[in-house]
Amino acid sequence: MELWKNCWNCGHDTPQERVALEFFPRILEMFSKKDDGKVNQRAWSVFYDSYLFAKCRKCSAPSLFVDEYWTQTTSTEESKLISEEVKANGVSKSGNLVHSLNYPAFSKNPFPQWTHDLEETYMVLFWEVYQATALGLNSLAMMGIRTIVDKYASDKIGDIGGFEKKLNALLESKIVSSDQHALLKVVVDAGSASAHRGYKPSNKHLKSCLQIIEHLISVEKFGDVINEIKQATPKRTHNN
Ligand SMILES: [Zn+2]
Incomplete structure (x- = not known):
């Protein structure tokens, strides 16, 4: 399946060549707040992030795409499924994608x-x-x-x-x-x-x-x- 991502140089989605793909689990501290603004409760959550380094097939510009998946459990089954789906389709459908970043975020004309x-x-x-x-x-x-x-x-x-x-x-x-x-x-x-x-x-x-x-x-x-x-x-x- 062809991988399509936004190319900062072309300024729109283009087919991309996968150069490298890595996964990394990340533990994040979360908290809720009381009415007085003080921290109420702390909890830990596990994110399973994919790091895709790709090259635009149209202009050859390289980019790094980081997708952050929030996992419901700490089981390796869930992260395994996310990696398999990302490897096959560039994105995980069953994973809970909470945020996507891409670097660089250059724009040819950032201000009107x-x-x-x-x-x-x-x-x-x-x-x-x-x-x-x-x-x-x-x-x-x-x-x-x-x-x-x-x-x-x-x-x-x-x-x-x-x-x-x-x-x-x-x-x-x-x-x-x-x-x-x-x-x-x-x-x-x-x-x-x-x-x-x-x-x-x-x-x-x-x-x-x-x-x-x-x-x-x-x-x-x-x-x-x-x-x-x-x-x-x-x-x-x-x-x-
Ligand atoms: Zn491009």
Whole structure:
């Protein structure tokens, strides 16, 4: 069976040549917490990880793929089955796959081109949000998104107080529409929940919040271009 994995160089799934495959069991300490935040109970769990070193058949780029399987028992039968399935299909169907990593995680264009033209503070904030998103640090990314909204509001109407005040001022000054105001309120509330109440947004919700502020900030960038187009567009004479 042909092995298909994501190639960082091609940027999509490609057939891969298996160079080496190793398995290694790993013991991990887990714990539950009490209401007061202190550790309640500790337990040990066994993970059975597969390490696949492979080479893309299209571009020859090498990658390491690590799949972490959580085993229900400590019996060797379970880990044996996982290794057999991974050897045959590249993945174990009966194993409980909890996490997959691949190295390197290079990207040809990690940050959208339009962010390169942003004022440096915005650019750095966006880039850190993209990096946190890529690493699965959703709460941190969400807090970063809220910071971008904060900076945007302060730049437009000054540092006049809390988020509610700032968002209302943006609306009253007609800098944002009532639809945008409602969206920004959702984004800020989600960011505050991450900052103060331990909210970890799902990938889907994080992506939606990111898109909302990408639209808001990227429109700004077109301000100069819009003025140029306005200047260059011949004025209407009659009703044409
Ligand atoms: Zn490739």
